[in-house]
Amino acid sequence: MKILVSDPVSAAGVEILQKEFAVDVKLKLPPEELIKIIPEYDALVVRSETKVTKAVLAAADKLKAIGRAGVGVDNIDVEAATQKGIIVLNAPEGNTIAATEHTVAMMLALARNVPQAHQSMKEGKWERSKFMGVEMRGKTLGIFGLGRIGTGVAKRALAMEMEVLAYDPFISADHAKALDIELAEIDDILAKADFITLHLPLTPETKNLLNKEAFAKVKPGVRIINCARGGVVNELDLAEAVEAGIVAGAAIDVFEKEPVNPDNPLLKLDKVVVTPHLGASTAEAQVGVAVDVAHGIIAALRGEPVTTAVNMAPIPAHVLKVIKPYLDLAEKMGCLAVHLADGRINAVDIEYNGEISQVDTKMLTTALVKGLLNPILQESINYVNAPGVAKARGIKVKEIRSKEAVDFANLITVRVRTDKGEHRVAGTLFGQEGRIVLIDGYRVDVAAEGWLLIGPHINKPGMVGKVGTILGEANVNIAGMQVGRTETAGTNIMVMSIESDIPTPVMLKIKAVDGILGAKLVNFNAG
């Protein structure tokens, strides 16, 4: 598999990728060049410079994952990627401290006119009175967005003895209270804050959050810091508010258009301090995000769950710890169930019994559906597109969870209903090993690995021998074998672990054996 790195990403991450894949680093690609070469690649790694547009995604025939070495994914058309089943993942934690500290640096630089004084001295001047500043202590800081960076800034502001107000409707009052931060509404912050700092993603809701109308409501003399995204603050409205003296100054790291247009009015104002999107630019942060994104890409290309995928529901670490050992088993159960099923699948019921039912099992359900759809569809099914593909095909997926343990401490049972009948598979873990313990009402105990030959048959002597002879003559080796019984006498099931594929003519011979009630071959390796 091949990976394209199209923005400057630390060598620490590139080297991790190179251990497993072929990696091309091609920087500053014009959009048409990216569209031309993207069909060759299985994964793409970017920062904020590369624009992963609809047109790029339309050409990306092999692309399975896009890794953003940083937080903001506003340069990626996530919706178009999701529709194509491409996992978009980021590295949200590696640059938190860098962006937090840059925000504090910008806030202090703004308060004390550091860049302007520096420039003046470099020009040979000594202008002490021109650069009178203000203190932070006792001032009110309004924070929009109390996530990782907003919280980091709040802690540092509290250490500088500032009052902190924050607006973030998705944060609990308890989280804010524990940090000694008061949650407030937008207008309240606008009216009270001496400094306002933004730490929001750029979304349709946050675009132009600080515009003309908002500046009409601010406390006169407020200072604005934006190290989040250009566009959250309207640049023209901000420039006007600074010129009108309503806003005493601004410190801006991010712009609506990057690289910034030299005519941007903010660049012309002495009271506006600017940096060229440097929030994440520390040696430590760049190693952090590059390493994290590399691990995310590797997981995505291996078909493993990606905890930092942005186009999937995030999985809390404590939930992942419980469900992770079951993911592979669930996927293989889906694969087995679809092999058993004849006809059009209408519904899939998945029952979780025992302790496992006490956590969010959505991801296990997705793994099972992924395993179920992969053998029957041309397109590659993954954790991102599996639920949508099932829905589009009219397959109703239902989860049933019950704490009550049935025979095993933890048990997953899938029932696949087709227009021709119902099939059932149950599985559990023995230690870390996934075992299938029930197939269509027959009790079995087999590892979900390699190839499985499943042969329901009439309970009479010689059945296993006949199948074994056919396989032997075809030079197919049997690694393990068992015969399961149901409560109802008369039929048994043989389940054979096979070391290689069984050619179709050999399968036809097995199916034709008198007393065999339909034989199936399941390939657990495909997927």
Ligand SMILES: NC(=O)C1=CN([C@@H]2O[C@H](COP(=O)(O)OP(=O)(O)OC[C@H]3O[C@@H](n4cnc5c(N)ncnc54)[C@H](O)[C@@H]3O)[C@@H](O)[C@H]2O)C=CC1
């Ligand atoms: N200047 C730079 O180089 C860097 C910029 N960033 C940017 O900083 C921003 C924040 O990053 P993190 O703190 O890591 O993200 P985060 O996801 O931890 O925090 C974002 C917060 O915004 C809140 N939020 C989302 N929509 C909202 C809305 N409509 N109204 C109010 N609150 C809303 C969320 O609840 C969340 O708490 C992002 O835009 C990111 O791209 C991040 C790193 C470096």
Ligand SMILES: O=C(O)C(=O)COP(=O)(O)O
């Ligand atoms: O992580 C983010 O959201 C950033 O804005 C950092 O951008 P960059 O990787 O420095 O282009």
